[in-house]
Amino acid sequence: xxxxxxxxxxxxxxxxxxxxxxxxxxxxxxxxxxxxxxxxxxxxxxxxxxxxxxxxxxxxxxxxxxxxxxxxxxxxxxxx
Amino acid sequence: xxxxxxxxxxxxxxxxxxxxxxxxxxxxxxxxxxxxxxxxxxxxxxxxxxxxxxxxxxxxxxxxxxxxxxxxxxxxxxxxxxxxxxxxxxxxxxxxxxxxxxxxxxxxxxxxxxxxxxxxxxxxxxxxxxxxxxxxxxxxxxxxxxxxxxxxxxxxxxxxxxxxxxxxxxxxxxxxxxxxxxxxxxxxxxxxxxxxxxxxxxxxxxxxxxxxxxxxxxxxxxxxxxxxxxxxxxxxxxxxxxxxxxxxxxxxxxxxxxxxxxxxxxxxxxxxxxxxxxxxxxxxxxxxxxxxxxxxxxxxxxxxxxxxxxxxxxxxxxxxxxxxxxxxxxxxxxxxxxxxxxxxxxxxxxxxxxxxxxxxxxxxxxxxxxxxxxxxxxxxxxxxxxxxxxxxxxxxxxxxxxxxxxxxxxxxxxxxxxxxxxxxxxxxxxxxxxxxxxxxxxxxxxxxxxxxxxxxxxxxxxxxxxxxxxxxxxxxxxxxxxxxxxxxxxxxxxxxxxxxxxxxxxxxxxxxxxxxxxxxxxxxxxxxxxxxxxxxxxxxxxxxxxxxxxxxxxxxxxxxxxxxxxxxxxxxxxxxxxxxxxxxxxxxxxxxxxxxxxxxxxxxxxxxxxxxxxxxxxxxxxxxxxxxxxxxxxxxxxxxxxxxxxxxxxxxxxxxxxxxxxxxxxxxxxxxxxxxxxxxxxxxxxxxxxxxxxxxxxxxxxxxxxx
Numbered sequence: 001x002x003x004x005x006x007x008x009x010x011x012x013x014x015x016x017x018x019x020x021x022x023x024x025x026x027x028x029x030x031x032x033x034x035x036x037x038x039x040x041x042x043x044x045x046x047x048x049x050x051x052x053x054x055x056x057x058x059x060x061x062x063x064x065x066x067x068x069x070x071x072x073x074x075x076x077x078x079x080x
Numbered sequence: 081x082x083x084x085x086x087x088x089x090x091x092x093x094x095x096x097x098x099x100x101x102x103x104x105x106x107x108x109x110x111x112x113x114x115x116x117x118x119x120x121x122x123x124x125x126x127x128x129x130x131x132x133x134x135x136x137x138x139x140x141x142x143x144x145x146x147x148x149x150x151x152x153x154x155x156x157x158x159x160x161x162x163x164x165x166x167x168x169x170x171x172x173x174x175x176x177x178x179x180x181x182x183x184x185x186x187x188x189x190x191x192x193x194x195x196x197x198x199x200x201x202x203x204x205x206x207x208x209x210x211x212x213x214x215x216x217x218x219x220x221x222x223x224x225x226x227x228x229x230x231x232x233x234x235x236x237x238x239x240x241x242x243x244x245x246x247x248x249x250x251x252x253x254x255x256x257x258x259x260x261x262x263x264x265x266x267x268x269x270x271x272x273x274x275x276x277x278x279x280x281x282x283x284x285x286x287x288x289x290x291x292x293x294x295x296x297x298x299x300x301x302x303x304x305x306x307x308x309x310x311x312x313x314x315x316x317x318x319x320x321x322x323x324x325x326x327x328x329x330x331x332x333x334x335x336x337x338x339x340x341x342x343x344x345x346x347x348x349x350x351x352x353x354x355x356x357x358x359x360x361x362x363x364x365x366x367x368x369x370x371x372x373x374x375x376x377x378x379x380x381x382x383x384x385x386x387x388x389x390x391x392x393x394x395x396x397x398x399x400x401x402x403x404x405x406x407x408x409x410x411x412x413x414x415x416x417x418x419x420x421x422x423x424x425x426x427x428x429x430x431x432x433x434x435x436x437x438x439x440x441x442x443x444x445x446x447x448x449x450x451x452x453x454x455x456x457x458x459x460x461x462x463x464x465x466x467x468x469x470x471x472x473x474x475x476x477x478x479x480x481x482x483x484x485x486x487x488x489x490x491x492x493x494x495x496x497x498x499x500x501x502x503x504x505x506x507x508x509x510x511x512x513x514x515x516x517x518x519x520x521x522x523x524x525x526x527x528x529x530x531x532x533x534x535x536x537x538x539x540x541x542x543x544x545x546x547x548x549x550x551x552x553x554x555x556x557x558x559x560x561x562x563x564x565x566x567x568x569x570x571x572x573x574x575x576x577x578x579x580x581x582x583x584x585x586x587x588x589x590x591x592x593x594x595x596x597x598x599x600x601x602x603x604x605x606x607x608x609x610x611x612x613x614x615x616x617x618x619x620x621x622x623x624x625x626x627x628x629x630x631x632x633x634x635x636x637x638x639x640x641x642x643x644x645x646x647x648x649x650x651x652x653x654x655x656x657x658x659x660x661x662x663x664x665x666x667x668x669x670x671x672x673x674x675x676x677x678x679x680x681x682x683x684x685x686x687x688x689x690x691x692x693x694x695x696x697x698x699x700x701x702x703x704x705x706x707x708x709x710x711x712x713x714x715x716x717x718x719x720x721x722x723x724x725x726x727x728x729x730x731x732x733x734x735x736x737x738x739x740x741x742x743x744x745x746x747x748x749x750x751x752x753x754x755x756x757x758x759x760x761x762x763x764x765x766x767x768x769x770x771x772x773x774x775x776x777x778x779x780x781x782x783x784x785x786x787x
Contacts, residue, residue, distance in 0.1 A: 022346070028589040030309060033349045034158040035591065036197045050385045051481035054490075056594060060196045063379075063594040065477050067484070070589050 006078055008045075009055065009071040016044045017076035029073070036060040042079070100149045101140075101260065102173060102183035104205065106198050107155035108470075108595035109191040110217045113604050114247040115152040118256075125611055129179050132511070132755050133168045142261035151183060157197070159204045160309040162588075163514040171319040173208060174303055178320065185265060189215040189247075192222035192229045193596070195364055199356045203272070206238070207305060209298025211265035214242040215256060221596070225373060228365040237359050239269030248601055275351040278308065278344050281333040285326060292323035308333075309345045375470075375596040382474050392478055395471065396497060399462050403455055403501045404532070410454035418447030436636060437629065445628020446621070448685045449745050452502055453613065455532060459498050459505040460612045464605035466494065467512070470597045477594060486572045487579030489515070489590050492522040496571065499529035500564075503746045504620075507753055508612055517583040521575050523753060524763050527746050528571035530564045530738060533686040537737050538563055540690050543710045545730035559734075567738045570770070616749065623748035624684075631684055634658065647698040655680055669736065669775040670729040670783075672718060679742070686742045728782040732775045739771035 005020055019041045022029050037043065037059055044058040054067045103118075105111040115123075119138025126135045136152040153172055154165035161167040168177070175182030188205055190198035205212060214234070222229050235242040241259045245252030259265075274282050285304035289295040295303060307322075307330050322330070337344045381387045422439040429435040466472040472494060480490030491513045499506035506526045513519040530538075542556050634655040640648050650656055659676035666676055674696045682689035690709070697712040716724040741747070741764040750760040 030160065030345050030349065031158065031162055031589065032591060033346060034160065034200060034309075035593075036200070036353065038350055038353055047379075047383060049383065049477050049481060050388045051478075053481045053484075054477065054590065056383070056477070060194070062194045062197060064591060065473075065480075065594060066589070066591045067480070070591075 004077070005075040007072045008043075008057075008074040008076050009068040011045045011076060011078065013045055013047055016042060016079040018042050018079060019074060020077050021075040023073045026073070028070075032066070032070075032074075035064065037064070037074070043076070098147050098149050099185065100151065100181060100183045101185050101187045103150055103152045103187045103189065104169060104173070104201065105155055105189035106157055106191065106194075106201060108593060109155070109189055109194075109198060110247045111152065111155055111189050112608075113601050114189055114215065114217065114245070115150065116604055116607055117247055117250060117253055119150055121607075123611075125615065128168055128177070130755065131164050131168060132753055133165050134511070135168075135180075140257070140260065143257055144261065146261070148260055150187070151180070156201065158201060158309070159306055164516065165511075165514070167319065170306065173205070174299060174306075176319045183210070185260075186210050186212045187215060187260070188212055189217050189245075192216045192219050192244075193225050193227065195229065196353075196356055196360050199360065200352060203352050203356055204302070204306070206240075206268040206272075207302035209267065209296070209302065211267060212240050213256070213259050213265065214238065214240055215245050215247075215252070216242055217245050217247050219244045219252075220246050226367045228367055230363050230365065234359070234363045237269075237362060239266055241265070248599075272352070272355050274305070275347050277342055277347060278337075281308070281344075285329055285333075288323075288326045288329050292325045305348065309348055373596065378597050379474070379594070382471070383477060388474075388478050392475060395466075395475075399459075400501065402462070403458050407454040407458055411451050414447070414451050414453070418443055418450070422447075433636075437632065440636065441629045441632030442625060445632060445684055446625055448688055449620075449624050449628075450617075452504070452533070452685070452745070453617075455502050456505050456616060457609060457613050459501055460508075460609040461605060463494065463498065463505065463509050464608045465600050468598065468600040468605055470595045472512070473592060473594050476592060480590070486576040487587070488518055488521060488575055489513075491592070492518060492575075495522050496526055496529060499526040499531060502531050502533075503527040503529065503743070504616060504749050505612070507746065507749050508616070510753065515588050517579070517585055520754065520759065521578045521583055523750055524578060524759065524766075525571040525575045527741060527743065527763070527767065528567050528574065528739065530567040531686075531743075533743065534563075534737055536687040536690045537682075538734055540693070540709065540713075541730040541734045543707075544713045544725045545727045563734055563738050566735065570739060574766075574770075615752075616745075619752045620745050620748035623751070624744055627744045628684060631655075631681060635681065645698065646695050650677065650695050665772075668780065669772065670726070670732045670779040672724060674716070674724075675733065679736075679740075682742050684744055686737060689737075726787070728779060728787045731782070732779040735778050736771045736775040739767055739774060741767035 006017065008017070008019075011017055019037055019039055021039065022033065041059060046056045046058050046063065048055050049065075052068075054065045055071055056063055056065050058064075103111060103115055115136065115138060118140040122140075123136060123138040126137075127133065128135045133154060138150050138152065140148045140150050142148055151172065153169040156166040156169050158166075159170045159173065161170045171177045172180050172183065173186070186205055186208065188202050190202060202212075202214065216229065216231055216234070219229065219231075229244075231242050231244045241262075243252050243256045243259055245256060247253075273279075282301065282304045285307060286297070286300040289300040289303055290297055293300075307326075334344070382391050422443045425439050425443065426435060429438070463472075466475070475493055476490030478490070479493040483490050483492055492510070495506045495509040495513070497506075498509060503526045506529070507523050510519045510522045510526070513522060538560055542559050545559070546555060635650055635653050637654055638652070640652055644652075655677050656673070658680055659673035662676040662680070663671075663673040666672075666679070671679070677696055678689045678692045681692040693713065694709055697709065697716060713725045714723075718724055747760045747764060750763060751757055754760065
């Protein structure tokens with residue numbers, strides 16, 4: 001299954017996606033995973049802040065914000 | 081490496097020692113509410129030695145009236161610490177802190193509406209080998225969200241007591257007390273296998289921790305697991321370091337994995353979530369789909385590209401209007417009553433230095449600071465309200481982009497904004513900023529926001545600056561706004577500078593939860609407000625009292641001959657001499673020694689400048705009516721007959737007050753919040769230095785241009 005992967009920061013508002021890849025060995029991203037954002041987790045990009053950054057995503061039933069620069073490191077597979 | 085089920089922990093021997101419970105949980109899961117409900121007002125708030133993390137200990141009572149100690153640990157999503165607060169939670173639970181006994185038992189509170197993520201912390205905590213009671217909070221909200229959370233099922237899965245609870249309205253507290261009173265609590269039936277690729281490392285580290293760090297075997301396994309996900313191994317003062325041998329083993333494994341490309345931390349996290357997923361699918365049943373929640377609907381407006389700004393603007397306007405209107409009456413009351421108190425003492429004590437020390441030094445000095453207490457209380461109340469409703473996180477979300485321009489994040493916004501009223505609550509509110517550097521930068525620049533104590537100084541100077549009463553209100557307001565803008569630009573400029581030079585570093589991953597909106601727990605907000613105000617009075621009180629007495633002494637000694645007027649007394653006092661001594665330094669700014677006295681005395685609080693000028697120029701004045709003082713200022717001359725308060729000098733003085741660190745209370749609070757004198761001293765120097773340089777530029781440029 002050769003799906004096209006997208007940066008989380010490039011996902012359209014309102015779109016859902018499945019998380020696929022994280023930056024390898026980057027300790028900064030461990031907390032993101034500890035908060036439930038894992039490879040295989042389904043997320044939805046809920047909205048962006050009024051100035052376009054940060055992003056608000058829904059993951060495991062709660063809402064999380066992260067900046068676009070960080071979200072650009074997370075690769076997702078859009079869910080049609 | 082599953083633990084045998086149903087081992088009873090050694091019963092906490094009744095009578096010999098009070099059992100100690102640690103209360104842990106994710107942020108926003110109702111932990112403080114539960115702590116307040118359990119312990120009532122029987123709380124002690126202090127600091128963990130060496131770190132600026134609040135230590136809250138309270139006493140609850142068992143069903144039989146036996147005292148139970150409860151330590152409220154800082155909220156965290158994981159035991160792998162990212163901030164000093166979280167490091168304290170981790171270290172207390174692991175028994176790494178010498179100042180806090182390792183808790184006997186753990187009370188773990190989770191948000192039932194968001195069980196999966198909350199169970200991650202629970203999963204780590206069950207590793208600790210201590211008896212755990214799980215409190216399932218917000219059961220009512222879970223039901224509203226269409227979730228059927230099967231408490232009995234979870235109890236069976238984990239093998240520990242699980243108590244359904246609604247901390248806000250006290251439901252489930254009786255059951256919780258009964259559970260806490262049990263002398264025998266079962267250990268968790270915690271069947272979780274460490275993933276194969278890292279299992280050998282965990283065993284080796286655990287063995288070394290037992291042998292070289294003298295840890296108990298149960299704790300050693302938990303600590304070994306944590307060492308593998310602890311990102312920078314955040315170490316804080318008071319935490320015992322690892323033995324060299326264990327550190328060596330850890331480092332060895334990390335290098336090996338890095339070479340092999342094994343994502344050890346990720347493997348560990350995934351494995352925990354797999355176990356949690358299995359439990360959650362058994363415990364939580366979704367009763368069909370429900371539409372968007374109330375929080376979703378509110379957020380559609382509150383974080384909207386247009387309405388979001390409007391709401392933010394309205395909330396902030398409301399905040400400032402209430403501070404300035406509601407605080408006025410109590411401020412006047414405090415002012416009148418400190419004066420009455422001083423008069424009363426005067427009438428009861430024989431005339432003399434001791435009487436003057438008490439009335440003018442202690443009562444006067446402390447009174448000028450306590451006057452700000454109503455403002456501080458109201459600000460704390462609003463900050464607490466914003467936090468407990470969930471709006472604080474939205475304000476940070478909206479403002480993050482702007483704050484990031486100077487290298488800060490959205491969480492600095494509310495502390496900086498509060499500083500327009502008073503820097504003290506602003507600085508104390510920076511505790512919500514996890515990143516230590518961002519927090520320090522926010523503390524350093526917060527006093528540059530023009531606070532309400534500068535207002536009387538600005539008003540007096542504007543009155544003296546503008547030649548007559550016919551000057552349009554617009555010009556006055558314009559100058560005032562200019563001063564506020566100058567301070568704001570200064571604050572952001574210095575934040576940018578500090579983040580690029582002194583406190584640079586890779587920006588941390590900024591992740592923040594947007595918790596659901598909740599009705600504020602007014603009791604919790606009020607309790608927190610009183611607690612913070614109490615800390616301010618206790619901690620800052622001694623410093624303020626000390627400096628007040630010194631300042632009084634400087635103005636009262638040496639004594640002028642009998643019959644001298646207050647003006648003459650002040651002129652020949654140490655303060656007067658210091659003003660003279662200061663004159664060469666401040667003359668390039670256009671100030672003479674008399675203004676110098678004002679600068680020195682307003683170190684107590686900026687608005688003291690006005691009353692000092694009243695004494696110096698022998699003019700009675702009040703805040704409402706600055707006219708007599710204004711006229712006296714206009715009449716003031718240099719010895720050579722030049723006018724002292726030219727418009728240019730007034731402007732230069734205002735610029736000085738925008739930037740100078742003239743507030744002993746702020747210094748005392750910064751000392752407390754940064755744990756030492758280094759940063760408050762630095763802050764005083766850089767602010768006052770900037771004030772001098774900018775006033776110099778204003779005065780000399782203006783002078784050269786012929787003003």
